[in-house]
Amino acid sequence: MTTASWNEISEAEHFVQFCETDAFLINSVSEFIGTGLRAGDAGIVLGTMPHRESLEERLKGDGLAVAAAHERGQYVSADAAATLSKIMVDGSPDPGRFVEVIGSMIMRAAQGRSRVRVFGELVALLWADGNRAAAIRLEELWNDLARTYSFSLFCAYPMQGFGRGAYEAEFTEICKQHSRVIPAESYAALTSPDERLRAITLLQQKANSLEAEIAERKVAEKSLRLSEIRYRRLFEAARDGVLILDPETRKILDANPFMEDLLGYPREELIGKELFEIGLLKDMSANQAMLRELQVKNCIRYEESLETTMGKPQEIEVVANLYDEGEKSIIQCNIRDITERKEIERRKDDFISIASHELKTPITSLKGFTQVLQRRLKKHADQEALRFLAIMDIQLNKLTNLINELLDISKMQQGKLDYREEYFDLDALIQEVVENLQAGTSTHQLLIEVRTAVEVFGDRDRIGQVLINLLTNAIKYSSEADMVLVCASKDEENAVVSVQDFGIGIAATHHEQIFERFYQVTAPEEKTYSGLGMGLYICAEIIKRHQGRIWVESSKDHGSTFSFTLPLQMYHARASGNSSVTFPLKRGRAT
Structure with a gap:
């Protein structure tokens, strides 16, 4: 890359340099970091001791006051191996430690500056140690970090580390993890111009394919980020409670703010608890039955009562869904407070009960008078009047049945329906x-x-x-x-x-x-x-x-x-x- 190209580096750029010699690497890194320092950007170098010393000598030779930049926090230099030891757990980079160590370093460097440029050899050390899976995982963590922090990243790998055909898949994967790939400085092994032209043509074809894949990946990642942002906004703003559970442990993985208000627990206390610990599904047999039904149907709905931390009784409706989320499954519980609705239903049932009782008395009287009239009119053989009274009696019977049904429903809702x-x-x-x-x-x-x-x-x-x-x-x-x-x-x-x-x-x-x-x-x-x-x-x-x-x-x-x-x-x-x-x-x- 030329000096002009280094000036054009944008935020969230993540590119990789494959190099055959240290001299070429130092030249590239000095242009990357030096261009940024001259523009007022912050520079962070996570390299080996020899490379950091060579880089500082080169920057000083280019007229940059490295010591002064270091003094004011614009230039940060740290040993790659020591930094790596802070973020590794059981042979793999730990996401939490990575954010804590690297994220805080970027945050401090960014104070008062528009951009941060980072050169890192952490992945190169992992690759050199043969821990290729950890190297690729670390590249992924860098990309994840770029969603939260604004910086451009320059990674470097010695080309000799990819000398075997068995590494082709990993090499391709590493290239995919970067927004730009810079090739090694030499192809001297190709002895004739024709061989070199053929090699360049082949490399161009591969590069075009790779760039197309990277472009598609960027579009997909952007779409995914937007989708995640939209989901999180809906999750946080929902006026229903939402709990995310692990189907295997049955413990809460996440909870939205409405859930905190409903139960009276802060989110931090909800995480890691099981439902019965927060007042839901206290009956363990019901708890087990619900999970079994959910495994079969993938979606269930039920209502129950709970008592909040303030001792306030609540009526809730729970809709639980079992989803596949990539390689794992989650349970999402949408919980709605239906206390007010239940109270309205109780009042309605009370009204129906009272109204039905009040209607029953006049209906009984009307039916009695109808029967009296029927007996009297039979003596006078008034067939038309008798027909009208028969119709009236039928309609009164229908009305009586309707009132009885309303009374039965009211009693059922109150648990007072008599059974002999x-x-x-x-x-x-x-x-x-x-x-x-x-x-x-x-x-x-x-x-x-x-x-x-x-x-x-x-x-x-x-x-x-x-x-x-x-x-x-x-x-x-x-x-x-x-x-x-x-x-x-x-x-x-x-x-x-x-x-x-x-x-x-x-x-x-x-x-x-x-x-x-x-x-x-x-x-x-x-x-x-x-x-x-x-x-x-x-x-x-x-x-x-x-x-x-x-x-x-x-x-x-x-x-x-x-x-x-x-x-x-x-x-x-x-x-x-x-x-x-x-x-x-x-x-x-x-x-």
Whole structure:
């Protein structure tokens, strides 16, 4: 490089000089450092003792007051081997020590100066010792440091260190780590002009390829830096708490400021802790179950209560995602404070409960008066008036059912829904419900296929409520069909009840949400059905209370099958004649 070229060195330049002689190296370094010192830049030299002494002699010979520059902190000279010993741990450069030693050196030199120029032989020493992986890692750390500190770096390698073909990959990697590569000063081994021209042409081709790769790498690194900056800004400014966890140790790797405010811990105290240590997932079995589910699904959501360091109770929603981040995985937990939302929901439930109770009294009175009028008008044979009263009675029944559903939901939310548990004949309950509904419908035939032969333990009325809801829905959403099938069976663990219709069906996208409160399946092209979307939610809560599960199997235009289970810890067939009873199942009478 010429003197003009040394003047054109920009910040964040990282170039490498391959040299065959010390004289050529000293000449290049003296121009690099000397040009900077004359321009008022700071110069840092991390070299071997012979090279530092030769360099200072050369700088003095060029008219530079090296001692004065050293006195005012503009010129810093340090032994490469001694510096290397401060940053190495177990044969590899330690990132933290590197930043602490080299970063602080650059920061001090930069005070009051626009630029810092650094010449380093740390990598050359590692390469000479045969620690090639550490040399390449150190080059990477220099590049990482350039993202935080502003400086230009000149590295040097003796060309004889790359005399073997086995080093080609490492040589290429070292070149890739630099923004500019300066070739060795001699190619005297090439004896003829033609050989030299051929060699130069080949080197030009390789250099062009290398430069193209470096240019692409710079673009990619710039894009990555911008992406990292954007992510960090979002991370710091998020109005939800964010925790980053190590999936193996389950310890916190990072936390954003909102997490500090939510929990009352400074970030430094959160790092390295497990979730149960900060009040989250204290139940170790729940903790283990959550991690197992996350490994399978990669994303889970749950709600829980926690108590902050100030003793303040909080309701939170946690969405945890398992990501691959290069060669390792991380867990990102987004945590939202839903205390206010939960309080609003509680107030809403209280309002629904009060309003429903207040509505129930006048509805009961209206129904009573309707029945009185019906009896009186029968004596006068006023058929039209009786028809109107029958319609009124039907609508009052619908309103009563709606109010009862609202009351049930309110009680469920408060944990006050009454359950009168006893042993009852499941087959008989199904038969009774079907017969009652069949009497009220002429559009569908309700078919039964049951063979449980067991008595189950639970609230007979509530299980009947589930059956009524599922059968009513089956009739309602299969207006083009004329049949609904009710099946009941058992295995070693459960009694299973299914209600199958042959109606409009439910798209798979709705299957998980259909049991949520107030959820309704709607589409612009579909018919609108009456209701508030509470029935299936109530069914799900009742079955959950009985330690069973409920699900749907359906697809669009192919009907639906709603099923639920009632767990049987033990059961006895009716034919056994054994009168022993074991919770939660009792055998029926022998037949």
